[in-house]
Amino acid sequence: MKTLIRRGTVWDGTGAAPYVADVLVDGARIARIEREPGRLTAGDAQSIDARGLTLMPGLVEGHAHLSFCGATKNTDLGDIPPEEHVLATMHNAKTLLDAGFTSAYSAASAKLRLDVVIRNEIDAGRIPGPRLRAAGPEITVTAGLGDENRLHMARESFGIVADGPDAIARAVRLCVREGVDNVKLNISGDDFVPAAKGGMTVMREAEVRIACEVAHDFGKRVASHSRASNAVKRAVQCGVDVIYHCEFADSEALDLLEAARERVFVGPAIGLIHNTMHEAGPWGITREKARELGMDRCLENAQKTYRQMRKRGIRVVIGGDYGFAWTPQGTNARDIEHMVTLFDYPPSEALQCATRIGGELMGLELGVVREGWLADLLLVEGNPLDDVRVLQDKAKLRLIMKDGTLWKNTLGEVRH
Numbered sequence: 001m002k003t004l005i006r007r008g009t010v011w012d013g014t015g016a017a018p019y020v021a022d023v024l025v026d027g028a029r030i031a032r033i034e035r036e037p038g039r040l041t042a043g044d045a046q047s048i049d050a051r052g053l054t055l056m057p058g059l060v061e062g063h064a065h066l067s068f069c070g071a072t073k074n075t076d077l078g079d080i081p082p083e084e085h086v087l088a089t090m091h092n093a094k095t096l097l098d099a100g101f102t103s104a105y106s107a108a109s110a111k112l113r114l115d116v117v118i119r120n121e122i123d124a125g126r127i128p129g130p131r132l133r134a135a136g137p138e139i140t141v142t143a144g145l146g147d148e149n150r151l152h153m154a155r156e157s158f159g160i161v162a163d164g165p166d167a168i169a170r171a172v173r174l175c176v177r178e179g180v181d182n183v184k185l186n187i188s189g190d191d192f193v194p195a196a197k198g199g200m201t202v203m204r205e206a207e208v209r210i211a212c213e214v215a216h217d218f219g220k221r222v223a224s225h226s227r228a229s230n231a232v233k234r235a236v237q238c239g240v241d242v243i244y245h246c247e248f249a250d251s252e253a254l255d256l257l258e259a260a261r262e263r264v265f266v267g268p269a270i271g272l273i274h275n276t277m278h279e280a281g282p283w284g285i286t287r288e289k290a291r292e293l294g295m296d297r298c299l300e301n302a303q304k305t306y307r308q309m310r311k312r313g314i315r316v317v318i319g320g321d322y323g324f325a326w327t328p329q330g331t332n333a334r335d336i337e338h339m340v341t342l343f344d345y346p347p348s349e350a351l352q353c354a355t356r357i358g359g360e361l362m363g364l365e366l367g368v369v370r371e372g373w374l375a376d377l378l379l380v381e382g383n384p385l386d387d388v389r390v391l392q393d394k395a396k397l398r399l400i401m402k403d404g405t406l407w408k409n410t411l412g413e414v415r416h
C-alpha cells in the first residue's frame, strides 16, 4: 500500500521551519519527501490533497497509563476485575489513537499483564491503539506509594510490594517473565500517601540499584516515580532510564540529570497536578483542598525546575497521568499546552517533546518526518506552531496514520 500526501505544510518534528512538500508513504515507512510539489506521481498510490493542512509526526504519550480508567482513588483500579479491566484498557488504547497519539510509553499498568496483552493485540493488528511499550505495575516498598494494604485488610491499586534487594529483584524478574518492556519503581512517595510523602525517598539505594541491574540484564528499561530531590539523585546514580516528576530536584540533582542527558529522559506529568488544582471540584477536591494536598507547592516547584531543565538541554517528554476521573484519557495533548503556558517552552520545543523526543524515548525511528522513518503521521487543520491547542480538537485531526496505514481520514479524496 502506497499513499501520496500532496502539498501539505510539513512540520517535521526537528524544530526546522515548516515547508510545503509531497510525501510518499510506502508500506510502513516514509519513502520520499519531495519539496518541489508535483514531481512525484501518484501511480498506484492513493492520493490525498493536504493543501492548507499541517503534516506532522504522530504524537507520543511519554507517561501512559492505558489501564487507568477514570479512577477517583487508587484502590478503584484494584477493585476492577481482570476481565473488565482488559476491556477498559482496550477502549483506552483506541481513545488515545483517536486523539492523535500513535505511540505510548507506559509508566505503569494497574495489573501485571494488562499493558502486555493490549500491546500484543495492537501489534497483531487485532485491536486499534498506539504502539505501546508495556509496563508492569509500580514496584514499591511496604508503606510506599501503591501499597494500599492495612494490617487487617489486603487492598490493591497499581503496585507490587517488595522489600529488600532479593524481593525487588524477584518482582522485576516476574514483570520481565510476563512480558513487560518497562519496569516502574516508586522511589519517592506522594503527598496523598499516609506514610510515604512526596518529599521522602523511601526505596533504598541497594533496592533501586538491583532493580536497574536486573532489568538491564534482560534488556528492559526502568522508569521511576521520583518527586523528592534525593529520589531523583538516587535514580540517576543507580541507572534509572526515565525519571518522572522531579519537581523538587535541587541544583545538584539537576547537575546529575544534565551530565546524564544523553542517557536519561524526564517527564513532569503535570496534567494531573494542574487538573487536581483546577478541575477536580466535581469530585470534591476544591481549590482549597488541592492546596492542602500540596498541589500548589508541587506546581510552583515544577515551574522553576522545568524552566531549568529546558535551559540545561535535558530531554523532557509529555504525559500527565491521564486516566483519573479528572484527567480523562484522550485529553493527553493538553500537556503540550502546559509545556508552553507553565514551563515557558516555545511552541516548537513543546511540540518536539511530544514528537521527536518521544520517538527517542520509544527507541524507534519515529517522531520525525524523515525519509526511511516510520510513517506515523497527522494532518492537522491549523498551525500548531501558532497555537498548540489545535491538537486538542479531534475535529482538527483530519488524518491519522500509523505504520503507513490510515486510521482516520476525513479528507475524502482518497483514490486508488
Ligand SMILES: [Zn+2]
Pocket: 063, 065, 107, 108, 269, 321
Ligand atoms: Zn503516573
